[in-house]
Amino acid sequence: MDNKIGTSFRTSQILKKERFKMSKSLGQNFLVDQNTLRKIAEAAELNGEELVVEIGPGVGSLTQILTEQAGQVVAVELDQRLIPILEEQFVQTTNLKIIQGDALKLDFVSLLTQFPDYKEVKLVANLPYYISTPLIMKLLTEKVLWERLVIMVQKEVAERLTANPGSKEYGQLSVLVQYRVQTDYLFTVPPTVFIPQPKVNSAVIRLIPWKVPPVRVKNEELFFKVVKSAFAQRRKNLRNNLASLQQFGGDKQEVEKFLTQLGIDPNRRGETLSLEEFSRIANALN
Secondary structure: OOOOOOOHHHHHHHHHHOOOOOOOOOOOOEEOOHHHHHHHHHHHOOOOOOEEEEEOOOOOHHHHHHHHHOOEEEEEEOOOOHHHHHHHHOOOOOOEEEEEOOOOOOOHHHHHOOOOOOOOEEEEEEOOHHHHHHHHHHHHHOOOOEEEEEEEEEHHHHHHHOOOOOOOOOOHHHHHHHOOEEEEEEEEEOHHHEEOOOOOOEEEEEEEEOOOOOOOOOOHHHHHHHHHHHOOOOOOEHHHHHHHOOOOOOOHHHHHHHHHHOOOOOOOEHHHOOHHHHHHHHHHHO
């Protein structure tokens, strides 16, 4: 009998045996395609010596491959009903720690101190759609030195995270994430490789934290405020949107004068600005 969990037959078999009913509120869609699972693992470039954090292991389809290729795996699962199922599947696996908990509330810094022998830490996960954006921001702002993050998210979110200036997908999220990490859209994943099938396409992305920041920012808090203001109303130009900043006090003429001096057209919209231009505005305001 095939012992691969990540197949339609084996996953269905486990779910039927445990009389497990999917939770719509938890966004449960289990990946059942070995080719997709293999490509996710390949993107993580596992070497057998790293610590890998997996969020939302489900019944263990991806977990199984990760434990075969990584030094140590920590799987964080919110649904208490899945914990005994995972423990049964991996009863003989020595390099896996299963944690029941909410990844949005988990202190990853504290968690990883339990594994001091591992110098390289990676995150590999098929994230539930409903928590993907807040969780990614949490993972990137906590003081964890991720070597890389390989994440499956809704295709629309993946496009926003990896978008270039001037595209309709480019927005506040694009800038805030790309300021912290190099983003790569790797491949699209169709609904047909999940149980149950979601209504939209998914995509796998790779995020690699910058060793050297792509732009120099004097005041990060101000930089983030500038970005937020620039995208506050997408159809309005910079002259209108940036006027809401405290430094301008609603004076659009002051905004126009300021941007002109920086060589930035005040009639442009936020979605056309590069990271470098956002940093230039924030640094000049600081």
